[in-house]
Amino acid sequence: MRLIREFEEHCLEMAVTGTIVGGIHPYIGQEAVAVGVSAHLRKDDVITSTHRGHGHVLAKGADPKRALAELYGASTGLNRGRGGSMHAADVGLGIYGANGIVGAGAPIAVGAAWAARRQGRDQQVAVAYFGDGALSQGVVLEAFNLAALWSLPVLFVCENNGYAISLPVDRGLAGDPVRRAAGFGLTAAAVDGMDVEAVAEAAGRAVAACRAGRGPHFLECATYRFRGHHTVEHLMGINYRDEAEVASWTARDPLARQRARLAPAVADEVDAEIAALIAEAVAFAGSSPGSDPRDALDYLYAGMVPTRPGA
Amino acid sequence: MPSLSYIAALNQALRDEMARDERVCIFGEDVCLGLTGITKGLAEAHGTGRVVDTPLSEQAFTSLATGAAIAGQRPVVEFQIPSLLYLVFEQIANQAHKFSLMTGGQASVPVTYLVPGSGSRSGMAGQHSDHPYSLLAHVGVKTAVPATPSDAYGLLLSAIREPDPVAVFAPTLLMGTSEEIDGDLDAVPLGSARTHREGTDVTVVAVGHLVPVALQVAADLADEASVEVIDPRTVYPVDWETLGKSISRTGRLVVIDDSNRMCGFGAEIAATAAEEFGLAVPPKRVSRPDGAVIPYALNLDHALLPDALELTEAIRAVLRR
Ligand SMILES: Cc1ncc(C[n+]2csc(CCOP(=O)(O)OP(=O)(O)O)c2C)c(N)n1
Numbered sequence: 001m002r003l004i005r006e007f008e009e010h011c012l013e014m015a016v017t018g019t020i021v022g023g024i025h026p027y028i029g030q031e032a033v034a035v036g037v038s039a040h041l042r043k044d045d046v047i048t049s050t051h052r053g054h055g056h057v058l059a060k061g062a063d064p065k066r067a068l069a070e071l072y073g074a075s076t077g078l079n080r081g082r083g084g085s086m087h088a089a090d091v092g093l094g095i096y097g098a099n100g101i102v103g104a105g106a107p108i109a110v111g112a113a114w115a116a117r118r119q120g121r122d123q124q125v126a127v128a129y130f131g132d133g134a135l136s137q138g139v140v141l142e143a144f145n146l147a148a149l150w151s152l153p154v155l156f157v158c159e160n161n162g163y164a165i166s167l168p169v170d171r172g173l174a175g176d177p178v179r180r181a182a183g184f185g186l187t188a189a190a191v192d193g194m195d196v197e198a199v200a201e202a203a204g205r206a207v208a209a210c211r212a213g214r215g216p217h218f219l220e221c222a223t224y225r226f227r228g229h230h231t232v233e234h235l236m237g238i239n240y241r242d243e244a245e246v247a248s249w250t251a252r253d254p255l256a257r258q259r260a261r262l263a264p265a266v267a268d269e270v271d272a273e274i275a276a277l278i279a280e281a282v283a284f285a286g287s288s289p290g291s292d293p294r295d296a297l298d299y300l301y302a303g304m305v306p307t308r309p310g311a
Numbered sequence: 312m313p314s315l316s317y318i319a320a321l322n323q324a325l326r327d328e329m330a331r332d333e334r335v336c337i338f339g340e341d342v343c344l345g346l347t348g349i350t351k352g353l354a355e356a357h358g359t360g361r362v363v364d365t366p367l368s369e370q371a372f373t374s375l376a377t378g379a380a381i382a383g384q385r386p387v388v389e390f391q392i393p394s395l396l397y398l399v400f401e402q403i404a405n406q407a408h409k410f411s412l413m414t415g416g417q418a419s420v421p422v423t424y425l426v427p428g429s430g431s432r433s434g435m436a437g438q439h440s441d442h443p444y445s446l447l448a449h450v451g452v453k454t455a456v457p458a459t460p461s462d463a464y465g466l467l468l469s470a471i472r473e474p475d476p477v478a479v480f481a482p483t484l485l486m487g488t489s490e491e492i493d494g495d496l497d498a499v500p501l502g503s504a505r506t507h508r509e510g511t512d513v514t515v516v517a518v519g520h521l522v523p524v525a526l527q528v529a530a531d532l533a534d535e536a537s538v539e540v541i542d543p544r545t546v547y548p549v550d551w552e553t554l555g556k557s558i559s560r561t562g563r564l565v566v567i568d569d570s571n572r573m574c575g576f577g578a579e580i581a582a583t584a585a586e587e588f589g590l591a592v593p594p595k596r597v598s599r600p601d602g603a604v605i606p607y608a609l610n611l612d613h614a615l616l617p618d619a620l621e622l623t624e625a626i627r628a629v630l631r632r
């Protein structure tokens with residue numbers, strides 16, 4: 001959690017200086033979800049992530065140096081500078097990418113789970129992360145149906161942070177997420193997404209059940225993003241949440257909660273370790289070269305097509 | 312010589328690839344039954360674990376194929392109606408097609424989109440008569456429109472083997488056709504045009520079911536003009552070399568394709584020929600009108616489709632100049 005938090009704090013600064021172009025969707029406040037879920041994931045498990053994906057990607061084991069280099073647009077980045085914040089991926093680690101389209105990752109995770117079963121890797125699970133806003137995307141509901149119909153090892157993790165940009169969840173969602181998921185035949189539960197141990201416990205049960213062949217699961221994690229939807233919001237001076245509400249959630253900071261459970265010396269040690277990791281990542285990303293603009297269409301196809309220039 | 316039907320050719324390609332490559336699997340609606348004919352018998356041969364009847368969830372099963380492909384499968388996705396491609400444009404154009412570049416080459420998405428019954432279905436009206444291959448070409452998705460059974464076999468084989476997403480359109484008007492086959496069927500590389508008839512006065516580039524139309528017109532005009540007929544076979548990528556050589560030689564070009572005129576495939580061929588191939592006279596296009604919606608009544612349906620008469624007139628027009 002500390003790694004994600006510090007990584008994001010650094011990104012916020014770099015989004016202001018312009019080192020990171022396009023801004024980011026900060027994950028700060030929601031760290032307990034990615035960390036609690038990932039505690040049970042293995043290297044070959046697959047995740048699909050969202051526009052707010054840094055936490056999921058780091059928690060699944062992506063190298064912070066290369067993750068940051070990606071955001072700097074460097075050729076050493078996870079995606080060689082071709083993906084950026086909203087597409088950060090490490091396919092070798094089962095990270096099938098952050099995704100710029102809300103809900104788009106859910107059916108991709110179902111496909112990965114289908115392939116795993118087809119290939120006899122029946123201990124493998126796929127996790128689809130998405131927000132409360134994605135529950136209004138038809139394709140997500142289609143994905144629920146397919147996963148349940150074919151009893152696939154998919155864990156759908158809904159990070160309900162109360163808003164889809166400015167739209168409060170009670171103005172965007174009819175009914176209750178857990179009951180909706182259960183209606184599709186998913187084994188569904190809700191958990192306090194501000195408590196990493198609570199998330200870990202619930203996710204542990206769900207992941208184990210998926211591995212045991214007991215079909216797809218759904219976990220609604222009640223959480224909150226401490227910052228704006230996107231860094232541009234701050235610059236635009238947009239605000240749609242009242243201060244008391246924000247304060248009531250920041251008072252439940254998952255990092256503070258976890259710190260209180262650790263011996264102070266241990267917590268300090270973790271902090272020092274993370275500070276060193278971040279410093280290393282910053283140095284690595286900062287000294288990494290960009291790519292030659294003549295190579296801007298590299299990797300467009302895995303097989304070849306000679307693309308004609310635009311002029 | 313054995314006779315091979317267009318549908319049997321596609322079926323044979325799936326059969327052969329499924330036998331050759333364990334990773335090939337099929338998703339779609341009514342594919343176990345083989346409603347379109349293309350997947351007939353495959354579920355019996357390979358099981359419903361590999362030939363998968365999906366519910367009516369095109370968006371989910373299109374991206375499911377993407378996920379499965381990244382995870383090592385070679386899915387073929389069959390769509391019952393060409394216009395369903397509009398429903399899954401996000402999943403194809405914005406997801407599958409972009410994964411390779413966006414991941415910096417980490418992921419490839421070897422999925423084949425099979426679109427049988429494309430183009431007018433004579434009486435099926437507005438929502439079942441589109442032929443949207445130009446859209447996919449515009450986006451950069453590799454796209455084949457085979458004109459003969461042997462090309463249908465060969466292009467589908469190549470599509471499945473390609474490490475990228477590939478769409479294969481099977482025009483309605485060809486699905487009942489057959490071809491006498493001598494020799495073995497083989498893969499046809501994507502991006503390789505086929506010169507069906509050699510000629511010296513004018514190059515006709517024809518796509519899909521309009522290839523036999525163009526050949527008939529060329530034969531009918533044989534006393535008037537020597538018409539070369541080329542089928543690009545894939546509308547993306549295009550075999551510019553073969554097209555360029557022919558057009559540079561004849562100096563005259565007519566393109567006939569079943570797209571809407573605005574930004575259609577014919578526009579691209581004409582533009583490139585004008586820019587690069589040294590046309591002696593301005594090219595002509597025969598296409599659907601701008602923004603065409605195919606009406607129900609058969610005479611209205613036919614009125615909007617490119618046909619032999621329009622092609623004949625276009626050829627005569629470029630020859631007169
Ligand atoms: C399909 C789609 N519609 C709209 C957008 C624009 N958009 C980006 S994020 C977002 C809100 C998403 O809310 P939620 O799913 O709750 O995730 P959160 O941002 O709260 O993490 C919107 C509307 C998009 N990217 N994709």
Ligand SMILES: [Mg+2]
Binds near residue numbers: 133160161162165
């Ligand atoms: Mg939200």
